[in-house]
Amino acid sequence: MPNFTLRRPTHLTRAHKVSAAVVATASCAAALAFTAAPSDAETTAGHASAAVKPVSANGLPLTAKDRADDGKKGQQLASSVTDGLKVTAVEKQGHTAKQAANRSAERKVIASPKSAAPKVAPKAAPKRYANNLDGWIRESLDIMKDKRIPGSYEGLHRNIMRESSGNPNAVNDWDINAINGVPSKGLLQVIQPTFDTYHVSGTPKKLTDPVANITAAANYAAHRYGSIDNVNSAY
Numbered sequence: 001m002p003n004f005t006l007r008r009p010t011h012l013t014r015a016h017k018v019s020a021a022v023v024a025t026a027s028c029a030a031a032l033a034f035t036a037a038p039s040d041a042e043t044t045a046g047h048a049s050a051a052v053k054p055v056s057a058n059g060l061p062l063t064a065k066d067r068a069d070d071g072k073k074g075q076q077l078a079s080s081v082t083d084g085l086k087v088t089a090v091e092k093q094g095h096t097a098k099q100a101a102n103r104s105a106e107r108k109v110i111a112s113p114k115s116a117a118p119k120v121a122p123k124a125a126p127k128r129y130a131n132n133l134d135g136w137i138r139e140s141l142d143i144m145k146d147k148r149i150p151g152s153y154e155g156l157h158r159n160i161m162r163e164s165s166g167n168p169n170a171v172n173d174w175d176i177n178a179i180n181g182v183p184s185k186g187l188l189q190v191i192q193p194t195f196d197t198y199h200v201s202g203t204p205k206k207l208t209d210p211v212a213n214i215t216a217a218a219n220y221a222a223h224r225y226g227s228i229d230n231v232n233s234a235y
Helices: 014-036 040-050 064-111 133-146 153-163 192-198 210-225
Strands: none
Touching: 133 153, 133 210, 153 210, 192 210
């Protein structure tokens, strides 16, 4: 066989050098593009993952009606929440206003307490007197004082002891009055006509009643002698 030896050309033309450089550059660019950019299959898979369609509760894709219903439900939920917030705000304002009104009323009560009702003086218990000569004289003196009839304890007691010795039922049946049919009776020996004329209101209309007899006699003595204290004998 012939012995052929391939020899590398030693001389390249300028055109050959340019063509080689272009080929080398293109090859590098293609390699970089292949490395950096994903394949069409990878790109399609990525888009498919990002664009997953929403499904309903039963696993089926949502229809336009489902999306519309979900939108209405969302609006209703948002409206309900908004209304609830409004009602809560109104109730809170009303509660705050009520608390303020209560505090204002409490301050008013504290600032202007009710004036105390005037105390009614309790009625004095009726004065009691002993059912004896001392008690009769003392009760007669209180009545005489109220009626402005002069006289003292001493003047009354002294004349009573002389006329009847303190016996309210004493009767004189021997003097001129007795002879005339109108005997003197009682503690201060008063005849009926004198008693009727000088009887003091508020006392019994009974000639022999101790208090009525004393006050009528003292009233008669005041008109005739100025006071029972001025009487020292039959009068």
